[in-house]
Amino acid sequence: MDVGHDVLLVPAQYPTIGDAVRALQRPSTIMVSSGVYAEDVVLVDVPDVVISTTHFGRRGVVLVGDAAESVVRAENTSVYLSGIEIRSNGRARAISATRTKMALQECVLAGNRVRGDDDLLEGAGMWCVDSAVRIQKSMLIGNSIEAPKGEARGGALHCTDCKVEIAGCTLQANTLHAGAGAKGAGVYLARSRLRLWRSRVTDNALxxxxxEGAGVYCEDSAAQLGGSVITGNSAHSGVGAGLYVRGATGEVAVHGNTVVRQNYPDDQLFQQ
Known part of the structure; x- marks a missing residue:
């Protein structure tokens, strides 16, 4: 049975993205005109939705958020973002996803930050749990976590119990500052599956x-790394600066067309 599909226009029909989300009745596409949107977007138990710029193939929609911990929060849904930039100017996390199918195409997550005095802080660019994540032709740049009294994990991307695909992307200059330990300034994986293809993970720092793992950190996870460059990452007072693997080391494959080099103080470390 054909359930149909709606197209909602922002701001022509709805003044904000949030207003359009609240109007969803069935799978829909929200087309957003270029501009800066100072709002948080909550997608909880909503029909499958595409949120896209009206300028196909070009960006121009910038979400800066408002007051929430995450500019975009998705739970129990399916979300596809196309041509969207999320820049909270150091105020908040860009995206959180729980039990969600989340896809990004031609997006930018830049200048987002998580900070506080908690024992553990995670995921400044994306924080994902029990989700399927696909990121294509996107940039996760300059996201940071500041945990002066605790641990920090996942500067650009934090995934637990997830299936993750990253293709044609750049993860660059993401940082973790922590009073205790720090893991995965670029990518942090726990009990997850990753396919990293034709991507660059560069200049991330702990x-x-x-x-452990300034570029990519894998714990009890499976990963295929192909056609990619992991370089220039640094783990001050750390190890496995490019790639760090803990547990299930036989499940992580670095293909010959992937370059892991010029990371400080070392390139990779596998530990059972």
């Missing part, structure tokens, strides 16, 4: 008492 600043902490101890650090």
């Amino acid at each position: 600043f902490a008492a101890s650090g």
